[in-house]
Amino acid sequence: MFSRDWWLDAAVGPQGWDVVVVKKGNAIIASMPYVRRTRYTMRVVTQPALTPILGPWLHELEGKPATRLSTENELMQLLIDQLPPFDHFSQTWHSTRRNWQPFYWNGFEQTTYYTYILPDLSDSEKLWAGLDSKVRRNIMKADKEHRLQVRHDLPLDVLLKLNRKTFKRQGLLPPYTDEFVRRLDAACLERNRRKLLVAVDPHGVPLSGEYLVWDDECAYNLISGTNPTFRHTGANSFCLWEMIRQAASVTHQYNFCGSMIRSVESYLRGFGGEHVPYSRISKTPSPLLSLRQGFLSHIGAK
Secondary structure, eight states, X not given: OTTSHHHXXXXXXXXXXXXXXXXXXXXXXXXXXXXEEEEXXXXXXXXXXXXXXXXXXXXXXXXXXXXXXXXXXXXXXXHHHHSOOOSEEEEEBOTTOOOOHHHHHTTOEEEEEEEEEESOOSOHHHHHHHSXXXXXXXXXXXXXXXXXXXXXOOOHHHHHHHHHHHHXXXXXXXXXXXXXXXXXXXXXXXXXXXXXXXXXXXXXXXXXXXXXXXOSSEEEEEEEEEOGGGGGGTHHHHHHHHHHHHHTTTOSEEEOOOOSSHHHHHHHHTTOOEEEEEEEEEEOOOHHHHTOHHHHHHHTTO
């Protein structure tokens, strides 16, 4: 869904993104959308905030393995040849896109990241059994001891406030504005592609929230937030478990959009997903920009 025109229009506007394509006749057989920005006179090709996956898409290939790989390499090279000039390139790819060799041959670099994916949401009992015992205890504590409930009808601003509290606890600011989130939310609402869940206490006080988007194959956890004062209630695990159950009603898989931060990774691991690698592909031809590592980490969040 993150390569769809409507998503990119909402994220950066119709003029803020472009796409390179390879056609066979009138049919598109390969494509790679990208966002082009200018930062301090530097030309950056990247992807928007809250867009965990971009990168190349290739039409399903046929033939023997060697033939498919040869065609894949050829299509990727044709995509690379059409990219605009840039001083820095950075995109994260779908976990199923494992071949980046043509990019390596063109001077790009690869970094492996990890997420957790629940590959089959059809059996809720199996999902519950797959939870770590600590996670199950937290969910039951939130339900029985603290009598929390999950609401589906609260406005987006409630989640945004919880999200800011989470970043504040970490001494950080969100790498996106509220207005940016509202644009994405409006586009998802129009297409019935999002769910917003908030765990509240018996007095209706919001404790934790989750924001889910999905396509026909997979759901993605984009935004989370918890009031740190109430972390002891298990509200975050309670809300996330309900989000997984809701995802099962609309799609087949659940991607936690996992973090490389140790504390976050250990928390997400407890929900029983498969540990799945995915690639960040980058290239920085500009010698000046290569030296500005702080700049590189900054532009990726804008």
